[in-house]
Amino acid sequence: MTIDWWTLGLQTVNVLILLWILARFLFRPVAKIIAERQAAAHAALDEAEAAKHAAEAARAEAEAARQAVLRERAEKIAEVRKDAEAEKQRLMAEVQAELDKARGQAKDELARQGRAQQEALSEQAGVLAGDIADRLLARLPKEARVAGFIDGLVEAVAQLPESTRAGIGLHGPVPLRAAQMPTEAEIAQLRAGLDTTLGRAVEIEVTEAPELIAGLELDTATAIVRNHFRADLDRITAEVRKHD
Amino acid sequence: MDNPLSIEPLFHIGPVPITQPVVVTWAIMLALGVFSYVATRHLRIVPTKTQTVLELFVTTIEGQVRDVMNGDPKPYRTLIGTIFLFILVANWSSLIPGIEPPTAHIETDAALALIVFVAILRFGIGSRGVRGYLATFAEPTWVMIPLNIVEQITRTFSLIVRLFGNVMSGVFVISIVLSLAGLFVPIPLMALDLLTGTVQAYIFAILATVFIGAAVAETPSPQSKEDISQ
Structure with a gap:
């Protein structure tokens, strides 16, 4: 068995050339596109993560706004209730005053009517007494x-x-x-x-x-x-x- | 039938004899080069079927290198991938009638082993430095220096002989059976030869990876770092 050194040398060179060819046209482009895809995937993941954070921030902001609205609503309700209570007290005081006034007037009116009735009764009693006396005297x-x-x-x-x-x-x-x-x-x-x-x-x-x-x-x-x-x-x- | 142990030049370019393995290798180089150029001309983020196969091939090579070397496969990807692809295509070239695979000739196998040997030196020295690389020969003790030196040589020869013996024997057996039994009888043997060729390509590439990995200092791969960080 003999070794053809020319063939050995040529094959060595051939394999080295093939190394360059495949590195140039196969491994580097494919590895590059794989890396680009991975980068794109990472970028998409990062973007999704950023979008997730943004969405969470927006949700937190909306929640804070909702809480603020609820607080404001509660404050306004309390304020309105307070005003309504004050208005109610004022109206009740007014009504009470009017009632007292009407009651006083009614009492005065009743007293006046009582007096007038009494006077009328007295008047009638006087007239009646006069009539009685007149009738009694008529018998004399x-x-x-x-x-x-x-x-x-x-x-x-x-x-x-x-x-x-x-x-x-x-x-x-x-x-x-x-x-x-x-x-x-x-x-x-x-x-x-x-x-x-x-x-x-x-x-x-x-x-x-x-x-x-x-x-x-x-x-x-x-x-x-x-x-x-x-x-x-x-x-x-x-x-x-x-x-x- | 030609003697597989002897090689005759087909023609000469000046003083250089051009033999059949060289011509077949050129054809393989041309085919692989054209295929690579055509297949990778329009690579896209969303891959085609061909691109998917190419990416699967490249990532498989990287995965094998990473698993064996426990390091970044990028510097070795092209060498290991080219060795595997060339041996595979060369072994399968025997399917073409009248073509002998270049790997059935010891010059081709020797050329591949020589390149692996040089790559071991280059990556070993590049990783550890000259002194560091030479110091590996004294491991685990200086007594082992002669044995380690002999190992470097013998394992290179083992690469040559293993590939040459398997491919050559396959071609030899098929030739004998073909000459004895007719057209269709060798077909099962040829199918077996396909499997043998694939296995031999894988073994050669993995052994080259193991030898290079043993020569370089152990460095964690970026993927491993990522895994650890997670």
Whole structure:
């Protein structure tokens, strides 16, 4: 067995040339494109990672904004509730004041109506008493409407002060109102009583006044002496009103 | 039948005799060169089927180198890949009638082994420096220096003889059977020869990787670094 050294040398050179050819046209381009793909994949991964981070940041930001909106909403609700509560209190105070005012007015009105009713009742009582007295007196003789009151009138004049009594009948006849026109005897009795009480003779001018119901009324410049049912009823009514 | 142990020049270029293995090697170089040029002209990020096969081939070579050397396969990718591809194509060239594979001649195998031997020196010295590389011969003790030197030579010869013996014997057996039994009988043997050729290409490339890996200092590959960092 022999070795062809030329062939050995040529094959060595051939393999070296093949090394260069394959390095130039096969391994380097393929390795380069693999590296480029890996770089692209890494870049895509990095980009995806960056996008993920950006998305997470955006989500966190949105969450923060949502929390801020919720906080603001809660604050506004609390503020509105506070305002509503204040408004409610104010309205309630206003309503209470108006109620108090209306209640006071109603109370005043009721009192006023009560008083008016009382007055009306008193008035009616007076009228009723007058009617009762009138009907009762109607059963008595007509002379009783005057004769029974002569002594009382004289006594009332007697109780007047001296100076007042002195002025009665000085300047003319004494005006005298009677529930009905007195008889001559009654006038004489009345004049006699007044003469005795005043210590001098006086003239009497009698006029009829049915509103007195029964009795007499002496009306002079210095004094008015009432001795009749109307005056009594008025006094009783006044007393009743005073006691109410 | 030609004697596989002898080689006759087909023609001469000046004083240089051009033998059949050289011509076949040129044809293989041309075919591989043209194929590589055409196949890698329009590489894209989204690969075609051909590009996928090429990328699979390159990444497989890198994976094998990385696994064996436990280092960055980039400096050795072209050498190991070229050796594997050339031996594979050369072995399979026997399928073409009238063509003897260049690897069936010891000159081709010797040329490949010589290149591997030089690569071992180059990468060993480049990695460890001259003193560092020479110091590996004294490992584990200086007593081993003669044996390590002999090992360097013998393992190179083992590369030559293993490839030459397997391919040559295959060609030899097929030639004998073909001369004795007719046209279709050698076909199973030829199929077996394809397998043998593939295995021999793989063995030659892996052994070259192992020898180079033993010569260079152990450096973690970028992929390994990435794996560790993860």
